[in-house]
Amino acid sequence: MAKRISPAAAVRGTELPDAAHLTPAERPEAVLASLRGHFGPGSQDGMAVRRAVLGDAHVDRAQTATTPFTARFQEFISRYAWGDVWTDPTLSRRERSLVTLTAPTAHGHWDELAMHVRAARGNGLSQDELAALLLQTAVYCGVPAANRAFAIAQQVLSDETPPNHD
Structure with missing residues (x-):
């Protein structure tokens, strides 16, 4: 018995005329x-x-x-x-930035972290929120990782033009 696909599913079919059994070959x-x-x-x-x-x-x-x-x-x-x-x-882009910042910190991908700190700032993350997030990563990812992440984030914040003080 055929199973009906939910109308909410993002399903799209394509019919290719003049093709029979082996459409990719034909x-x-x-x-x-x-x-x-x-x-x-x-x-x-x-x-x-x-x-x-x-x-x-x-x-x-x-x-x-x-x-x-x-x-x-x-x-x-x-x-x-x-x-x-x-x-x-x-998830909003801001929420995605919060989540994304934890992964490079946990894995030591420091170039990616700097890039995503800049992106998170553009997605509305404040300096205080960034500091709180990195403090929490110290608990779950370790103090050395968070220490390095704070240093990278501080450099990104220092490089912001014009300075975004919030």
């Missing part, structure tokens, strides 16, 4: 075009969010540095991290 160009149409919006939406959160300059640098070796990874980041996860309306 109509490869049409299949590719259909797949690009299906998957393209996530990448485009992701790039828009990535630019809004990290800034055009950062994204432009990443795009300029893209090589054939890293191209699929850049596409992956835009599509899944920024297109699927960051566009989900369940």
Whole structure:
């Protein structure tokens, strides 16, 4: 018995004329075009969010540095991290920044931390909230990690122009 798909599910079908049993072999160009149409919006939406959160300059640098070796990874980041996860309306960008700051602190990804401190400030996180978040990470991630995170965050805050005193 066939199972009915919920009308709320984001389901879309495509019929390709003049194709029978082995559509990818019979109509490869049409299949590719259909797949690009299906998957393209996530990448485009992701790039828009990535630019809004990290800034055009950062994204432009990443795009300029893209090589054939890293191209699929850049596409992956835009599509899944920024297109699927960051566009989900369940959490605000501010809330996502709070969550995101804990991961590079826990794992020692200091370049990523600096980038996400700047993004969190742009997403409305105050200096006091940032300090409270990093203090809490000391409990769960360890004092040495939080110590390094505080130093990086302090440098990012010092580099803000104009100074954002809140």
